[in-house]
Amino acid sequence: MNPVLLEIKNAVAIITLNRPEKFNAFNREMALLLQKILDDCAADKNIRCIYLTGNGKAFCAGQDLSELTKEDAPGFDKMLSEYYNPIVTRIRNIEKPIVCAVNGVAAGAGANIALCCDVVVASISASFIQAFSKIGLIPDSGGTYFLPRLIGFQKASALMMLGDKVSATDAEKTGMVYKIFPDEIFAEESLKIATTLSQTPTKGLALTKQALNSSFNNSLQQQLQTEDKLQFTAAQTHDYNEGVQAFLEKRNPNFTGE
Secondary structure: OOOOEEEOOOOOEEEEEHHHHOOOEEOOOHHHHHHHHHHHHHHOOOOOOEEEEOOEEEEEEEEHHHHHHHOOOOOHHHHHHHHHHHHHHHHHOOOOOEEEEEOOOOEOOOHHHHHOOOOOOOOOOEEEOOOHHOOOOOOOHHHHHHHHHHHHHHHHHHHHHHEEEEEHHHHHHHHHOOOEHHHHHHHHHHHHHHHHHHHOOHHHHHHHHHHHHHHHHOHHHHHHHHHHHHHHHHHOOHHHHHHHHHOOOOOOOOOOOO
């Protein structure tokens, strides 16, 4: 059984973590395959949005701890440098919007991989937990970078140290996720978001993503300069011209992502 599945629907790449018997916890095979699939989606011009979700009751339970008890278990330095850091880096650098549809529990690295995506939605029965403190570890996979920026330093610090489980409802209230949906319509509604994004000026969305990435480290003046540069690039695109023409002609635009 493939630990990661890929299905293409129109211009949306549906990536499904597929170790349901392990609550989609990562092992080496799964981590490396997800990296390859992300690379393939990034290179495919026909794919204009990526949709990441999990199979079964969980989105992702983080690292499969049974892998760490084996004689040839990877050290944490190798595991982070080969498994998780490359996944997070790819998600942030891929020039396409990535929707994460959290269908169940997202724990540890699973939670932090979800939270680094561009649009995060959750089913009402989903939950998030920074499980690291329960076994004496620190949050990784970008958790200490993204979570304080999403919900504030104090809240993030407490959740990381106490390891409290956060319900989908509370995750939405604190700004951890964009929206939540009832379980029975979650798959349909979350995929609808990805489909909508795939039909927008996705080159402009890629530039928006680049600007947001820059904002984490830039001063205001540096960020204004970044916006100036990226806006100039956006104004040269086919989709910008198409959007203006469609507005003037009072018709629906036909965006191509170029």
